[in-house]
Amino acid sequence: MPDHAKTELDHVQDTLAQLKEMRHYSANNVETLTAQWLLFDGELSKLGRTAKIDDLMVRQGELHEALEGVIADFEELATELQPAPEA
Template sequence: MSDENAKTPADYIVDTVAQLKEMRHYSKNNVETLTAAWLLFDGELSKLKQADKLADLMDRQGQLHEALEAVIVDLEEALAKMQPKPEE
């Protein structure tokens, strides 16, 4: 690979943020899917006593979603600091 095509730290941040945003998208979908399942097991299928297990998964997936969001914000702030400041 030539030096002309070498990635900069900013390029790596941009790539990582894009990947994390994709993960966040799927994480949100997972939370919604788990919520629907939990509602079913908390209501119609409550006799099976499985709602707590789904609630735990839902909470963990929600925590992952929040953590992804926090890392995305942090990396976007780091990227903004790397950009040259406009001259006055």
């Protein structure tokens, strides 16, 4: 067992680390999807089948943007939970 129980700050920092990892993978996914999509867009547009994939790409981008907002919120919370410096 650990010497001390996790504090609220510990939990916030753990969550923040997970969110940042999710952001990293989200950014990589957006870049990969975009690169792959550009290769196929021309051919699929001729077939009239691009709308569904365009929607997926928009949703992936929205997820990435939402992660940025949540990360900023948790960073602010972590700052608020920092113990006051001892005088």
